[in-house]
Amino acid sequence: MVEELRAVSLVDAVAESLRLAVISGTVESGAILTEQFVADRFSVARTTAKAAVERLVTDGFLQRTVHRSARVPVLSAADIGDLYDTRILLEVEALTRVAQRGEVPAEAEQRAAEVVLFAERGDHDRMASSDVAMHRALVEAAGSPRLTRMHATIMGEAHICMVQVQHRNLLHARTINAEHRAILDTIAAVDPVAAAESVRSHLVRARDQLLARYRELGNRTSSTEAPES
Template identity: 35%
Template sequence: MTAATPIRQGSLGDRIADDLRVRIISGTLRPGTHLVEGVLADEYDVSRAPVREALQRLAGERLVRDGRRRGVLVVGLTAADIDELYSLRLALEQLAYERAITCDGPETRWDAARAAIEEMRAAATSQDGARFGEADLAFHQNFYRIADHGRLEAFWDQYRPTFSALFGISIRPVADLQRSVDEHVTLLALALEGEIEGGKRELRLHLARAREVMIQAVLPGDLS
């Protein structure tokens, strides 16, 4: 098992989950790998409790599963898994998008989306993919937050770390980042104009392109 940097402060369970998630999605930890609490606790130089918390989080994201007496087994992500994630996200995000547009609220409710677009522009200019990914997710999070729908937010909170890890391992050319900025500008403009159906069509195209990028990052050559 690849050594990890010891974690000594902060939210240990979250931070261990973040590290393991990237190692799983990037393929550093292969499907079928056994993850044993005691071994991981030694590796991260922590007690077993935050390791157990991290593994429970990853199990909730279906990246690992209980291997009974053999510990926890890495499941990983297949193209079918990424399809499931993006098809579910599309269905729920279209609902969030529509509710965000139609809900009563001040125009300032879109300020976080505007700020995220500016952050994406800056990240694209500096070719900072990780920064771009976090700004991208912050833009979409705005729809879930102002949709005023607790279960939609719960979905986003559960799977945002998975999407963040996917962004973290994807390498995208500057032209692709700039195009993505333009897509987000269009999504926001349509929302501000109250164009629900047009916005949902654009969202569908946007997430379809994102799915292709992520499959290429995790499984190069597989766009089936």
């Protein structure tokens, strides 16, 4: 099936359409995406498909090893734990810096409001996208390009996790909103210690809820990787 693309750069359009397919579950965890498959799906040149796939690999939405096709990540309980523990390390440091200035990023406020709006509409995918964007905005506000880059490398996988959490209703929207509000309020109060604790407890809760769900479901098996064709 050939999909229509928006009037933007062709690589950008293919990458964005693939990203949405991954986070919505249209392309399932473990699915293998060869460059030829992507080229055929969007009726684009293979070079365009390759560039789009590589972009999603860089952003963490796809995984790829040498001489293998890209695939949608299949995250184990250990992966989830490590991912969120890494987020805690990075975001606690970022929020400590941001709260020392006491300036709440306007982008973070806007994205937090969107989380509430999309939650009320039952739009889990856009809710997760706004959630990710809020956390990105907070980290960027710390003013460290290196911290921002490190954070960006794990947020693709984190985005996939957030969608899984919200589609399974593991965290109530009101709980998420209250925790986001606490984070932003502690920044406004110029309270670095409270800001760090707010984001830490927020991420710990999400991590523990998701890990509990994974343990309930049992270990998920990975699909077999295929050589690039």
